[in-house]
Amino acid sequence: MRLKRVIGITTAALVVVVAGGALAVGDYVYTSGTSVACAVNADDVNNKPEHFYTAPSGEGPFEGPGWEKWVGYDLSAWWLQDYSYDAVKIPVADNIELAAWWIDAKNETSNKTVIVTHGIGTSKQDFNTLLPTAMLVKNGINVLLVDQRDAGESTCTDGRHSAGQEESSDFAVVADWLVQNEGIQPASIGMFGVSGGAIATSLVPAKSDKVSAFAMEGTIFDFNAAATQEVEFQGFPGFLWQFALTSARLFHGVNLSEVDVKDSIEAAGNRPMLILHGDIDQRLDYQSSVDFYNYAKAVGADIELETFENADHTEGMLTETERYAETLASFFKNSLSD
Template sequence: MKKLYFKVGYTLTGLILFGALVYMGIGYFIYSTLAKADPGCSLDCENTPSSYQDNSKVSDFPFEKYIVDYWESHQYSAGDEDIQIDAWWIPIDRNGPGQAPVVILVHGLRSSKYDSDILLVAAILNQAGFNTLLFDQRDHGMSTIEDGKISIGTKEYRDVIASVDWLVNTQSINPKSIGIYGLSMGAGTAAIAFGLDNRIQAAILDSGFSDLYTIVEEELQREGYPPWLAKGAIWSAFIFGNETLLEPSPKLAFKNHDDRPIFAIHGTSDRRVLPHNTSDMESLATKYGANLTIWLAKNAIHSGVKFMYLEDFSNRVVEFFESNLEGILKDNKE
């Protein structure tokens, strides 16, 4: 009888170990597939702040009205060994940034500073008198390929902090005049950086999220995987990729707000990052007493609020930064 119990126990243990290995194997496959980056600029390589279009589809949007005359290319260290950030610096004019405030713009997943969505926001702000800084997050665009994997902001936030360092140390920017705008994954990245660096005075989170576990689950569902595989993907990312995909969290923007304002924007018809991810920020703001304003734009798709409600978007974004950043605006509209 004891031998029988031993065999049964041994078999059960083996089955459990086998099941765990299979679960982890599936998790690693999902992680390595969904986290794969796509560096470079794809169809957008000819885009610049002074001439760009949406190359992913035919569009009659008047991008030619939202361009800048002067911009500079720069590279700087991300603070991590051997990682260089590739950036476009758009001062208010060729004489430099003057006393105008600065907004750092953070692109989304598998995108870059070459993307028309982020270039449009940069031009809107520059025409309103703001300096702007666009950069490629690591493993994106022309910045260093670290490991070819996307970390949904948990490593990329260091690129934002390095950008703040560059503005303060190289361009002599007053930290009281620095704001940030993040789009999609860039909103998550921006939120983490905002929570960890109080030199950033105000943040706009466009089509973003605050709970990383939820966004991993929803990304799996969007790609056709059951959400219960999320833990396997996260564990595999940690064991095989040294990635802590849940920390640091965008929730830090609310925990460490220090009464700095946050403006969250989301389209109600967004199917890429579901709009509840922004609505859920209200409970975080209430819990931590954060200064949060939310705009849920009716019928707008992912990253589409700026296109569907261009005038309203422009006015709200400009007014938010104008009200919360120190500096003197210069009208750069023709």
């Protein structure tokens, strides 16, 4: 009897130790895998709406030699040198402000406005956020270009992203701010997110009725699959994702799967959605956008998928710039009210 009790206690202790060890590993994966710099990246510091440049060698949005052809690529035709902009700070939670640039498109006949945001680990000063911003402004659409929390010039809370969960809640408040402070009606407000910003954008329909159209440069559909892929990209075994998810909840109070993509698609109702995605994207699997599109169609959502062949991560805006600009601008022109 005594031996059985000892074995039982020992087994329970081992379970606790193993579980504790797994959570510790999960916490390490979470804190390191979601870490972002609360700053503007060094290669983006000089980028502004009036002049911006592609990333230098080795710093592009995707890995490998394929980026080299875009180093020093001339984007001057898209510089917003004839448009003024104002720096604003938008309070979204206690002691948290998002830094943004308000760019007036000088369109006296329309008040269409799009919230634009960047990918994970970048800021509003990244070329692949400034370029689509210019596409919209030059087509007469106002832009509020926003740094997410823990990015660029916005408040640094913990130096980690939350896979779009906290960020999408912030953008619901940003939409409220546009209504209350700029007098823009919800029917005139859209949102466009690049990469990680697209993930946040995909969750906004579930959190706000003040945004009437959503465009995404790449996105995810199966969050667990995408998170596993991201953990592997960061150099960890994929199965550790589940430990990271649990550790985020227990130790940091962050639920990385709080709002499900499917629920947000359904919450969009008849509000239009657009996905633009390169079919050889290394960072966000193109198939994920296809799955997103297929599910949205199946539930009767208003959605378009624009594919850029042989384009890597965010590369479609460079390989077919004019088509990208026409698609993006036309979508918001047709989806938003003046």
